[in-house]
Amino acid sequence: MPRTTTLECSGCPPLRALTFDVLGLIKVVEARDKPGEGCVPKVVDRWGDPDSSRCVLAASIDDRSSRPLLAVARSSGKIDLMNPLNGQSHAEISIGEDGRNDDDPVVGLHLFRKTRTEKSRSYTIFTCTTKGNAIIQSYEVADSIEEASSSNKWNVCSMGSISFCKVEANEEYAVVGGKGVEISVWNLEKCLRIWNAKSPPKDSLGIFSPTWFTCGTFLCKDDHRKIVAGTNNHQVRLYDISAQRRPVISFDFRETPIKAVGEDLDGHTVYVGNGSGDLASFDMRTGKLVGGFTGKCSGSIRSIVRHPNLPVVASCGLDRYLRLWDVKSRQLLSAVFLKQHLNGVLFDSNFSCEEPTQPAPDPPVQEAHGTTVVTSSDDDEVTETKKRKKVRVDENGDKKGKSRDKSGKSTRKRRGVPKE
Amino acid sequence: MDDVEGSDLREGDDGGLNRKKVKKEKRDKDVLPSMIKNKEKRSAVHAKLKHQKKVEKRKRTKARDAEEKRALELGEEPTPRKVPKTIENTREADETVCQPDDDELFAGNDTDEFSSILRQDVTPKVLITTCRFNSTRGPAFISELLSVIPNAHYFKRGTYDLKKIVEYANNKEFTSIVVVHTNRREPDALLIIGLPDGPTAHFKLSNLILRKDIKNHGNPTGHKPELVLNNFTTRIGHRIGRLILSLFPQDPNFRGRRVVTFHNQRDFVFFRHHRYIFETKEDKQAQTKTKAMKDSKGEGISKEKVIARLQECGPRFTLKLISLQHGTFDSKGGEYEWVHKAEMDTSRRRFFL
Numbered sequence: 001m002p003r004t005t006t007l008e009c010s011g012c013p014p015l016r017a018l019t020f021d022v023l024g025l026i027k028v029v030e031a032r033d034k035p036g037e038g039c040v041p042k043v044v045d046r047w048g049d050p051d052s053s054r055c056v057l058a059a060s061i062d063d064r065s066s067r068p069l070l071a072v073a074r075s076s077g078k079i080d081l082m083n084p085l086n087g088q089s090h091a092e093i094s095i096g097e098d099g100r101n102d103d104d105p106v107v108g109l110h111l112f113r114k115t116r117t118e119k120s121r122s123y124t125i126f127t128c129t130t131k132g133n134a135i136i137q138s139y140e141v142a143d144s145i146e147e148a149s150s151s152n153k154w155n156v157c158s159m160g161s162i163s164f165c166k167v168e169a170n171e172e173y174a175v176v177g178g179k180g181v182e183i184s185v186w187n188l189e190k191c192l193r194i195w196n197a198k199s200p201p202k203d204s205l206g207i208f209s210p211t212w213f214t215c216g217t218f219l220c221k222d223d224h225r226k227i228v229a230g231t232n233n234h235q236v237r238l239y240d241i242s243a244q245r246r247p248v249i250s251f252d253f254r255e256t257p258i259k260a261v262g263e264d265l266d267g268h269t270v271y272v273g274n275g276s277g278d279l280a281s282f283d284m285r286t287g288k289l290v291g292g293f294t295g296k297c298s299g300s301i302r303s304i305v306r307h308p309n310l311p312v313v314a315s316c317g318l319d320r321y322l323r324l325w326d327v328k329s330r331q332l333l334s335a336v337f338l339k340q341h342l343n344g345v346l347f348d349s350n351f352s353c354e355e356p357t358q359p360a361p362d363p364p365v366q367e368a369h370g371t372t373v374v375t376s377s378d379d380d381e382v383t384e385t386k387k388r389k390k391v392r393v394d395e396n397g398d399k400k401g402k403s404r405d406k407s408g409k410s411t412r413k414r415r416g417v418p419k420e
Numbered sequence: 421m422d423d424v425e426g427s428d429l430r431e432g433d434d435g436g437l438n439r440k441k442v443k444k445e446k447r448d449k450d451v452l453p454s455m456i457k458n459k460e461k462r463s464a465v466h467a468k469l470k471h472q473k474k475v476e477k478r479k480r481t482k483a484r485d486a487e488e489k490r491a492l493e494l495g496e497e498p499t500p501r502k503v504p505k506t507i508e509n510t511r512e513a514d515e516t517v518c519q520p521d522d523d524e525l526f527a528g529n530d531t532d533e534f535s536s537i538l539r540q541d542v543t544p545k546v547l548i549t550t551c552r553f554n555s556t557r558g559p560a561f562i563s564e565l566l567s568v569i570p571n572a573h574y575f576k577r578g579t580y581d582l583k584k585i586v587e588y589a590n591n592k593e594f595t596s597i598v599v600v601h602t603n604r605r606e607p608d609a610l611l612i613i614g615l616p617d618g619p620t621a622h623f624k625l626s627n628l629i630l631r632k633d634i635k636n637h638g639n640p641t642g643h644k645p646e647l648v649l650n651n652f653t654t655r656i657g658h659r660i661g662r663l664i665l666s667l668f669p670q671d672p673n674f675r676g677r678r679v680v681t682f683h684n685q686r687d688f689v690f691f692r693h694h695r696y697i698f699e700t701k702e703d704k705q706a707q708t709k710t711k712a713m714k715d716s717k718g719e720g721i722s723k724e725k726v727i728a729r730l731q732e733c734g735p736r737f738t739l740k741l742i743s744l745q746h747g748t749f750d751s752k753g754g755e756y757e758w759v760h761k762a763e764m765d766t767s768r769r770r771f772f773l
Contacts (some may be wrong), residue, residue: 023531050523050524050531051531052531212753233752256754256755256756257752257755259755275753275754275756276759277756277757295763296761296764296766298758298759298761299758299759300746300756300757318746318756319755319757319758320516320655337515338527339524339655340524341746341757364713389534
């Protein structure tokens with residue numbers, strides 16, 4: 001008989017993850033507790049049609065318990081706003097009034113949580129492109145008319161190309177860095193650079209390695225002063241704004257460029273993934289390796305995300321797998337084959353599996369009033385989404401009392417216990 | 421076995437002797453040949469066992485053949501032959517194996533790096549070069565590769581960086597680069613780079629046999645060859661298959677009767693290059709039958725059947741994938757789509773292509 005070794009996967013806690021791939025598909029992976037079977041994550045839904053021009057470059061989620069929102073930046077230069085529960089598109093906006101071309105794709109996208117309150121139906125989006133065009137734009141929803149109410153534009157780099165852009169948890173500061181661009185921290189309110197790094201000195205042979213940051217993140221949630229960054233020549237660096245402009249700690253990880261770093265909740269652990277599929281966790285207080293994650297991961301890691309509540313880390317990348325790891329034991333909990341090169345993964349933190357899945361019942365579509373829809377894009381192809389959005393906005397705006405109440409209740413029921 | 425039967429026969433007349441025999445028999449069965457310390461004895465016992473097994477096997481085959489013949493004569497359905505278990509057909513289940521009804525796969529194919537070549541929008545143009553030091557079997561191999569791949573051009577490597585060569589080839593509108601790496605005057609690696617932004621596959625090359633070392637080899641013509649790609653089943657295998665496919669023009673001259681085969685078996689890709697010919701030949705069975713008829717009636721019609729004959733026209737080699745890199749060659753800053761790692765070899769029945 002053949003000896004077969006199957007990977008022992010202990011299953012993972014109930015969770016919900018969204019993955020984004022190069023064909024512009026968004027796949028929903030859910031793990032729910034089933035008696036007898038254990039908890040095996042499966043693809044439960046797929047949003048969008050395969051189209052390489054809609055390749056997802058960046059995504060940001062506001063996963064509050066009521067009215068969550070997901071923003072997805074496509075390579076066509078559009079940003080899709082959708083409901084992360086059922087994939088329904090709210091709006092499609094294009095940033096910057098001039099038609100954006102292919103050679104300046106978005107690298108960073110952030111959907112502000114602070115400004116989105118229950119009452120006001122506005123949202124603010126921060127985007128940053130490879131050429132360093134950073135834009136903060138607010139969209140106001142008033143009487144089924146959606147418009148960019150205010151926008152702030154500035155340039156974060158004069159030369160080089162940006163490769164990552166992250167906004168901290170309090171949404172006051174952002175960090176950018178890239179090829180030929182030293183790391184800099186920006187105050188988003190004033191659009192001012194508050195700090196920028198200095199390249200490390202030449203080494204003992206007098207060789208200066210050119211600046212090339214590939215990824216980075218803030219180390220802790222409530223501290224914008226510590227930044228971890230990975231470089232193309234396989235270095236992981238810790239910067240401390242309050243201490244000095246050169247890295248506080250710097251160490252090497254394997255032989256291929258660092259492609260993703262993800263921070264932990266505890267404020268000192270980071271997860272580092274590189275171009276040949278190695279994933280490891282480091283303690284940034286000492287710069288020591290805590291341990292590697294081994295699990296036949298064969299392709300470059302593009303994204304690492306820690307679950308906000310559960311001890312689970314998700315990684316995905318060019319090997320077309322979404323892998324879920326245990327934080328403590330560093331064992332592979334589960335791997336899901338998703339068929340395409342994956343660009344990113346996000347967790348939906350409010351998911352609980354107690355209720356059976358039932359997409360939130362959509363209120364009946366009503367005839368829209370004679371109001372015109374205004375969006376900054378004027379393509380013909382988006383008219384359908386516009387129409388849908390209009391209806392939705394309408395329903396949200398006018399019949400707030402009834403339909404809001406209904407859908408709100410159903411959402412809460414479906415999603416179980418809200419976040420504590 | 422014979423001894424047992426003998427003891428059965430003798431059971432009636434002598435009980436004591438019988439018991440002794442049985443005891444001896446039991447002991448013989450328990451003792452494995454490998455447990456006997458005396459070599460002469462051990463080899464004798466082993467030879468006996470082996471012979472027994474052989475005889476049994478022959479018996480079984482005979483019985484099976486007889487059964488089949490009987491079934492055939494009676495017009496019944498013969499019992500299906502058993503399929504031997506091989507490492508390949510007991511391969512570990514793999515979820516990445518491409519399914520024919522997968523719409524995402526086809527959508528991915530339509531937009532990948534090779535689609536323009538495979539749709540025949542672009543004719544493939546291949547640049548072949550070597551590593552920096554190249555001698556003996558290397559150039560010989562390259563001259564044969566040039567005859568295999570149509571529209572291939574050899575360029576001396578000189579001391580150029582591979583990245584510079586990629587740049588140059590991009591400017592000259594080549595669609596792929598093949599780099600033959602030699603070590604100790606023996607080609608040992610093959611690098612296939614898709615251009616302009618296609619993946620880079622790094623293969624180990626082994627068992628190279630050049631044309632002149634193949635017995636009864638033929639010489640290929642200048643026609644565009646037909647391609648046979650076997651067993652590229654998984655998602656990564658599919659991609660490698662398409663990469664190989666993009667080296668060749670997609671409109672073969674069937675008149676040239678030239679076939680290039682890439683056969684994947686247990687992650688090793690075997691390359692063969694053949695010429696084939698269709699020949700009409702008298703049917704042997706028909707011939708014997710007609711002979712019999714001639715004997716009986718003195719007349720017969722000789723039947724003709726068409727057979728295909730193959731002639732190999734070198735070279736012959738084996739490839740094994742080491743890594744597949746995203747984008748063109750970049751050894752320092754490259755991102756890998758697939759790299760072989762030691763931790764992936766958990767079983768000999770786990771294959772990746």
